[in-house]
Amino acid sequence: MxxxxxxxxxxxxxxxxxxxxxxxxxxxxxxxxxxxxxxxxxxxxxxxxxxxxxxxxxxxxxxxxxxxxxxxxxxxxxxxxxxxxxxxxxxxxxxxxxxxxxxxxxxxxxxxxxxxxxxxxxxxxxxxxxxxxxxxxxxxxxxxxxxxxxxxxxxxxxxxxAYKTDHEVALVRDACEDAARAHLAARDAFLEGASEYQIHERYLEAAGELEKETPFFPISALDEKCSVLHYQFKRGREAAPGTVLLMDAGAATDGYASDLTRTWARHDADPVFHQLLAGVDAFQRKLVAGVRPGASYVELHLEAHRHVARLLAEAGIFKVSAEEAYERGLTRPFFPHGLGHHLGIQVHDVGGRQTSSSGGTTAPPEGHPYLRTTRPIEPGHLLTIEPGIYFIPMLLEPLRSGSDASAVEWGLVDRLVSCGGIRIEDDVLCTAGEPRDLSRDLLPGPRG
CATH class of the missing domain: 3.40.350.10 (Creatinase/prolidase N-terminal domain)
Structure with missing residues (x-):
């Protein structure tokens, strides 16, 4: 506090x-x-x-x-x-x-x-x-x-x-503490076989917040619903127990938000999915380390796509090299959102695409329309780093029916659709030196 x-x-x-x-x-x-x-x-x-x-x-x-x-x-x-x-x-x-x-x-x-x-x-x-x-x-x-x-x-x-004061950072850290405690309670509920609705209720109780007090409607998605980026429903016992949980939720302290995501998988989930989950968690840590003064958030986003290409090639989902998959844009249906956003009073805090204090807009690169942050990273910027891999039928069908279809092992993709997807998200402060992750020490990733 x-x-x-x-x-x-x-x-x-x-x-x-x-x-x-x-x-x-x-x-x-x-x-x-x-x-x-x-x-x-x-x-x-x-x-x-x-x-x-x-x-x-x-x-x-x-x-x-x-x-x-x-x-x-x-x-x-x-x-x-x-x-x-x-x-x-x-x-x-x-x-x-x-x-x-x-x-x-x-x-x-x-x-x-x-x-x-x-x-x-x-x-x-x-x-x-x-x-x-x-x-x-x-x-x-x-x-x-x-x-x-x-x-x-x-x-x-x-x-x-965009420039957060020590006071603001302290409030977000406090909100991270509440959210991390609630995420762990949600994970435990998932492992006990709870439904999306029950996981949601367990989260709110552990966070100590009413639903309307949270900075955004918590996402508790099981299995195939993990592929819905802003999943807005809560299924009951008919969809439980789940094999995979994607929990995207935060907490608030004096109006300042935390925004954390973890994906958890039961031991009996598809081994390829476990491989991808560990891989996303590992390369997310590398991206966090890149939150430094003068760094390009756009380049971090593109680096995330290169990591996604590597993981999908190593898993056998891409039948071409990681380099070729990246150059051909094959990662975009599997990672269709931006790497993250500024965080503060608003979950998607203002100024991420602003060119200067006099206004102007710096557009994201072609093919990446949902990247919310394009301004260079500076000390005081508080950003989310949230890469993912998803199996979204709506986005995969054009790839399946298009000229690049032969580059994908569709049998393996179809096997993983029921797992939905993966997202790992932490709240990271740029300092004059090393980046400060406000959440990871409170909430471990799926690798521990």
Missing amino acids: TDATLYREHLEILDGYLQRALEEARDHGVELKGVLFHSGREVEYHADDHPVNFKPTPHFRRWVPVEGPEHVVLARPGQRPRVVVVRPQDYWYDPSPIPESYWQGEVDVTEVGGFDQVAAELGNLTWVAYVGDSPAAAGELGVPPHLIEPAALMYPLDWYR
Whole structure:
């Protein structure tokens, strides 16, 4: 867990980023004296009175770990942040006060009973930009429309989100601890013969989180469903016990996410699948070691494809050399997603394809459209490394019926379809020296 000292240093760094962002906005013709970060406005499902599960907006959350809608942070360079907490009197929902925590002594906190009191508390806001999800709320506060998330401000704010402070790293590490404990509980449930639903429940109990508190809907996939990259269901006893479990799930601490994946196989799973599983775990460690200053995340992604080609050739799935398989693009149906992404307040954190703090987009290489990160790796970047091998019928059928069909041993592929796939994922911080894996010491891989 973090503490007041780390949080104080965090605010000092954010103040520096804010100053730079305002200077860059000024260079593009947007004159500002500060930024108003809004936690967001609660909305209801269409034609219903039931609210959509609320999550504070990420830029607000970087300043304070306050749950709930309508709160604001007024940030001005060189000044203590002003936090206005909106706590309406209510008997339908619990209006409990915010628990005392490390952050409250480092900011100026005011509590009001409704959003209509925020403007009176803060005064004239025509000189600040609004960052949040509700143009209506910005209007109620008197923020001019052209200062609602102006691009000249958002580009640098998004860009600097990639540089994690020690405070942020501590929160992600804490979230990794909770997720690792839950992953081990899920693995044990799988080995006991539990269903996807039961594994899911065991995970949540061990993590100590409600489903809505997790940073994303946990994936607990058995057997052939391991090939569904974002598998969204939970089967019951009819699909248990499984031979293979792919568990992709995280936890959250003060709004910061962990994102871990492990694939486990019973001893009686196909021996070729066991060979591939050990191989993916081994080369994932080599990729983690490549998270260094100045390294190319794109090149790490392509290196993962070269490892996949080697493993599939060694296993007899490719009937051509690993080099030829890679050059012909044969690995792409077996590894169709990107190597990973930036991680932080959002699971897929912002700025991964951004070219600079002034904006722009650096596209992924041809043939790899789902690579989420293309910017060079720098100290402070927190990235997931999550290679995989999958047997996805929808992607394999065009290969089977195409001109490259003879390069694949289809009998072996068909044998492995019931195993689904493999993914191994850890959360890795780039430092000035060796990369720091925030999760592997907490959650071993399938090789132990």
